Amino acid sequence: MNQPDRLDLPTELQRLRTLQARDPWPDWSTRARRLRALDAVVRSHRDEMAAAIHADFGSRPREETDMLEVFPSLSAIRHALRHGKRWMKPKRGLASLAFLPASTELRPQPLGVVGIIVPWNYPLFLSVGPLVDALVAGNRVMVKMSEYTPRFSQLFAELVARHFQPDEVVVVTGDASVGQAFAGLPFDHLLFTGSTEVGYHVMRSASANLTPVTLELGGKSPALIGPDARFDHAVERIVFGKLVNAGQTCIAPDYVLLPRADVARFASAAREIAARLYPDFANNMQYASIATDRHYRRLVELRDGAVRDGARSEPLDDAPDRAEQRLLTPVLLTDVREDMPVMQQEIFGPLLPLVPYDTLDQAIDYIASHPRPLALYLFEQDQTRIDHVLARTHAGGVSLNDTLYHIAQHRLPFGGVGPSGIGGYHGEAGFRTFSHMKPVFRQARFNAAGLLNPPYGKLFKQLLEILLRRG
Template sequence: MTTDNASDLIAQLQSMRAAQRRQPMPDWSTRAIRLRALETMLRDNRAGITEAINADFGCRPRQETELLELFPSLSAIRHALAKGRRWMKPRRRLADLLFLPGRTELRPQPLGVIGIIVPWNYPLYLAVGPLVDALVAGNRAMVKMSEFTPRFSALFADLVGRYFEADEIAVINGDAAVAQAFSSLPFDHLLFTGSTTVGHHVMRAAAASLTPVTLELGGKSPAIVGPGARFEHAVERIMLGKLVNAGQTCIAPDYVLLPRARVAEFIETARRIVTTMYPQLARSTQYASIVSDRQYQRLVALRDAAVASGARAHALGDAADDPERRLLPPQLLSDVDDDMNVMQQEIFGPLLPLLPYDSLEEAIAYVAAHPHPLALYLFEQDRALIDQVLAQTVAGGVSVNDTLYHIAQHNLPFGGVGASGMGGYHGEAGFRTFTHLKPVFHQARFNGVGLLNPPYGARFRRMLELFLKRG
């Protein structure tokens, strides 16, 4: 559905609400059918999906789309199909001691209609991931796709229209005005993935209707190379995490904290690793382009401003800037400081500042003094030092001795904290995000609560004293 009319969005939401009222508690069979339809849609259209995303980027390697978008989408569906029936069972318990023989339960109930706002950088996975969680929880969903990936967004809308009923999933396409109208709809829950700046606007819009929100934002995610790190391994994993999708990843390492004496070694090791991963980078079809001219020019300006202010740029690989193809080769930046825009903004591209430290405590203090990042990466072998960093830093998620892959763990929630977001999803955490765990107390037929009725005499006082002692 492509629209610039807010009334069309309201009508769609009302239609889905009416459908949800007719089936407020879908059984497991219904939920599984929807999940399997989504799986079939992805498998049947694998080539078309990768081609559309490649066309939107100018060059997005098919292998990266399949590894970083298609695989986790299908894996999330399989996990939901394996676990969802158990997640939706009521959690039953006995009542508190003084209320026996009563009993309690938490009854998982779908929230209703979920709104999902999808960014451009991983347009498949960041649509399907939250959609899986919404569907396994028994909800319906409206999905606003990014206008910056128009070919994939149009394809996704067409595919969903063929595999689902219009009152199960609706895909919305349109520009920023449509996104603003979408975020103002009174959803039962709204999940937004994108920049911190836009997240402020989304939260304000949702507040008007008291719509609960999950915000998956970004920020500057640090990689800390500890004194006991396996150094070459650390450089390899940091560069991989930085360069898939040409750094256009919300949890990509945004800067590196490393021992001062090893800065030059990091640069030389990174050069060797990048040459191995991307031989003949200038002609490589396995290194992604920057998604748009606007993003390309933003990244060039960040780099050039840093260099003009005293930073040193270290090129990796054999390629030069290619504005026509929007190819920006990877570069490390040394001699940076906090006044530079490259150290104030989330980079979202293949530029990587290096910050030397003289002690691990200094590195920890630097991270702690800045807004909480969406991700933190630590490379270290000493268990005590690992525990020290984990205890003294705050981040949405952490990978130790690797990058990115905490996002792929179904038993870990994914989300930010503070400026990097609020709430989380994935797996059972996502089921709970899109579910109301309705608390229910069942009073037993024979019970003593009548002893607490007025008039409040001696018997009442004795009962109250008993309650207060056990309280």
């Protein structure tokens, strides 16, 4: 059998497309069987996958892998199994008043063969999540794994080959050149999760084939502490959201907007909370490593460069960095300036700038003047203020009085807006992303459509005037 990174990608795509054409509209039993096969991949090999992710990162707490990858993966499968049969049903209704007694329906039709490009930060969940949606929608799928998680990528390819029929899901490994070739294939839909920078290249490659894309990117997701927030709660949830997976999360809080008088209070509370969440930090095995040497060096330069340019670094623990293990002590950055790289780039690590404001409208204007983020975290109790912020800001998704958890809601689509992404998925929204909602107009046997045929006489003009008046 070919190695996953040595496949002839165009030939493999054509093979799946040919097989899909033989069964273009799989019934529910076929889709459910595929979902259960994916469930077996995750549930039966949980230990192996956690060990592979741990080895790829250098250190990744098993607890975080279970909480942030295994649980949402299994939950997504369970949700699809519970609701997918209903999602498949055509949505029927009456035609517009002027066309009665005709009827309409929307038929969810599988797109065909879907491509999924997986990032390195959550290699299990960001493989399984979109795969669930593509399979429940009745598609065949090709998945390109990240070269930065080689152990997990190879294991996932082997497990999928073991649990699925070879004409259902194909997992591809390999380096960036393989990824580039993958993005240029004429899929029926392509989903990419990763950086905005790479997203440009993926979209450019897909455009050569007019391939529809869903781009899940990132950006600088703000946490905004309002005047009437439960302050200590806000600090705890922001620190949690920033430090799980050592901040290597596309929706991690990237910076904090807070009242100017509360900066020192935030720093003090954050240090206490970090000590409570990660006691004996220097020896704590529940704090993740930075995944690659390149990313570790980048984060160190963002931090040290900000300090050289006048920012203040306030570590949340006294433990030193451990470069050989890629363990980076979490740090608050105060007195940051807009022109610093740490305020220009998505951080994607355990560095947290604090940006003070004098009025809530000033904070809102700051968010609105920057590229639209993937997430917004608002901590506030006053509903009028909450509505004010939501009305004047854009973000792919919002969590009120918490961080991260909006991504785990199957009834909410997950996706970006503008620079942070295109389209969304999860749950029924994902089913629709990977389906063509085919519109069907069904004319009744006895109807008045012929009255609008030429030649256009007096009766036609009278009927047209009636239609125009009614809109």
